Amino acid sequence: MMSELVDFYEARLGEDQAWAEGCQGHRWVWECTEDDKVAEPNPVEEESLADGDRVALRSVEQRTVDYASWTLSATTPISYAEEVRSVAAGHIVRHDPARVLADVAADRKLIARYKAAEESHEEALRALTDARQSGADEAAVHAAGEDLAAAHARAAAYLTILEDRAARFFDHPDFQPHWRQP
DSSP states (O other), rough: HHHHHHHHHHHHHHHHHHHHTTTSSOOOEEEETOOOOBOOOOOTSSSBBBSSSSEEEGGGGGTOOOOOOOOOOOTTTTEESSSBHHHHHHHHHHHHHHHHHHHHHHHHHHHHHHHHHHHHHHHHHHHHHHHTTOOOHHHHHHHHHHHHHHHHHHHHHHHHHHHHHHHGGSSSSOOOOGGGGO
């Protein structure tokens, strides 16, 4: 049905995956640089993370690294910050590379299910055509028509989900406005 949309979306997922995999350590946490304790963003209680203390964004997987040098490294995406708004700090750790990779994997499963549904739709269409051309009885033609309708509904449902998911890339130059559902 919409191979251009699927191709576009697969390309964007590939880009997201490449960016996320380029980060050493996929789960991030904010830490106070003075004592290496986790600083939890809480926009309800604090406007700024750590309220004036120095903080760093670090990889959970690499927390045992010696931080004496405080240089920016692959395991410390942000090595030093004095003021980070709590809402921004929380957003950053909630959308760390691990979450991006999980989203990419889930969306690729959706694409695979859509492709399987499209294939089932094409098979059902062939079966209905064959039933009509072979002179099958009315009940067999009717059953093939029902199978086609069900296959079409499955493919259309997956396509709607893919259109909704791909719409987050509306600002990409290759995005087609007609892909965006109202």
